[in-house]
Amino acid sequence: MPSEPEKVFNPHADVASKAYINSMQQYQEFYQQSLENPGQFWANVAKQFHWETPYDPENFFSYNFDISKGPIYVKWMEGASTNICYNLLDRNVKNGLGDTVAYYWEGNHPDDYSRLTYRKLLEEVCRFANVLKSHGVQKGDRVSIYMPMTMELPVAMLACARIGAVHSIVTPWTDGRDFWWHQEIEDAEPACYPEWMSAEDPLFMLYTSGSTGKPKGVLHTTAGYLLYAATTFKIVFDYKPLDIYWCTADIGWITGHTYVLYGPLANGATSVMFEGTPFFPDTDRYWEIIDKYKVTQFYTAPTAIRSLMKFGDEPVLKHDLSTLRVLGSVGEPINPEAWLWYYRVIGKERCSIVDTFWQTETGGHVITPLPGATPMKPGSASFPFFGVKPTLLDESGTEIKGEGEGYLVFSQPWPGMMRTLFNNHPRYESTYFSKFNGYYCTGDGARRDADGYYWVTGRVDDMLNVSGHLMSTSEVESVLTEHPRVSEAAVVSRPHPVKGECLYCFITPNQNEAFDKTLISELKVLVRERIGPFAQPDVIQHAPGLPKTRSGKIMRRVLRKVAINDRDVGDTSTLADEAIIEQLFANRPKN
Structure with a gap:
């Protein structure tokens, strides 16, 4: 069984x-x-x-994934024109969904809630699009947005899309530079022709x-x-x-x-x-x-x-x-x-x-x-989803057939993939297309089982090599979180004079659970039994929390710095809580 x-x-x-x-x-x-x-x-x-200028179904896409053949590019529906805001709002209102609720908004307090229909959302978007235009924003400009999860956020993003401005993210309020939303939008016209x-x-x-x-x-x-x-x-x-x-x-x-x-x-x-x-x-x-x-x-x-x-x-x-x-x-x-x-x-x-x-x-x-x-x-x-063709490659770029584990890459484009890195196309090519000619490289490893299922094993740079045994951090973390007293776990490696690398584990216990010697011992036994003696962690450290970005991803390079006691942790501006770093250094085992 x-x-x-x-x-x-x-x-x-x-x-x-x-x-x-x-x-x-x-x-x-x-x-x-x-x-x-x-x-x-x-x-x-x-x-x-809706397409203002029709697309050519016979020339729907083109691409080059091979740096040796010239610049990397991906193009879909070249020659067609549309407006994404029009398709999201105007089209739905015209199709009879004007009174349909687009968003039920719920604030942090349970008594704070509202709703917004497609018709009202279109009106608010047009108002703010006109505000942007009144401040000189036009097609091709880049608009940075820094807002909480309120209904004004999708309004701002869609207003940018409506007038052809590119939206991104920025630092908060600056006196002398910024304007109050409600003052600006109050008298704005509720109609704005799409770009x-x-x-x-x-x-x-x-x-x-x-x-x-x-x-x-x-x-x-x-x-x-x-x-x-x-x-x-x-x-x-x-x-x-x-x-x-x-x-x-x-x-x-x-x-x-x-x-x-x-x-x-x-x-x-x-x-x-x-x-x-x-x-x-x-x-x-x-x-x-x-x-x-x-x-x-x-x-x-x-x-x-x-x-x-x-x-x-x-x-x-x-x-x-x-x-x-x-x-x-x-x-x-x-x-x-x-x-x-x-x-x-x-x-x-x-x-x-x-x-x-x-x-x-x-x-x-x-x-x-x-x-x-x-x-x-x-x-x-x-x-894979429709149009996506995954491949597993080994370190030499040879395709792995059937069962196996390797680099997860894609051999052809799909419509939603990125086109470049802003103002840095050479970095785009070197980051995603230089390792394996002809493939988009995700930077993740994956395993394919006998039934063809893909198991993503995590970032390739999150692989561990202990005494010649290659394993992924997610494999060890999955075992650690099997323990009923463990809420979260993160694993990194640190240099070892004999094994090359050893496992350094960060453990967040469940609420009201103690981090003690018994737990450490049980976790070592658990990893040893599930994976093998070679995988037994050398260090298991208590972590009141893990250094996570605002999107919830663990910033492992910070954990690697903690593991080797190097306080030069680099740029941590995207962490949700930078204070956790000092707590982790303070919790390092003395031995």
């Missing part, structure tokens, strides 16, 4: 029977079409949107988290991103009219851009938007919101799931979660223990879990289960 995390969980019959893609056979048919004739596949998707944009015109820039170094300005463009955000949202979450969808991500990172803003609105969806924390006023806040709005799709990060697990099942059982149909996971590989809790306690074994793998650079999901079709393996992202 396989161990429990290796079990396969089939989609519930109620989910599969009504899904857009309801079997693996249907998935395979669509997937093959998307690879064999991607132009035709995505041209069919494009028919649902028609070429398909490859820039839409937005996002700076990556900096978890592996200096942040990079990832640039996404208009038409291809629209197609991909809309399609992945509809198919991966199986969104239907009258559903209520909730993604907990902050709009300031890519998950918020694609799956709070652009993807849902492109489908005329109704979403919940939450400004607060899952722990206020109590630890059942997420479940209370799902119950309140009758949420059908819920999308959050493994970090949040593990944080809520430690409070047990009781906060969940206080609420009716029976409307849920699809549960999503995003941001990092989810460990099987968290997956099983999510499936059983939140989903009551009837919801499909879509464990999505993607990046800021990919624009949308690239490897993911489909809720009505994919048999689920806890911890596996499963199979």
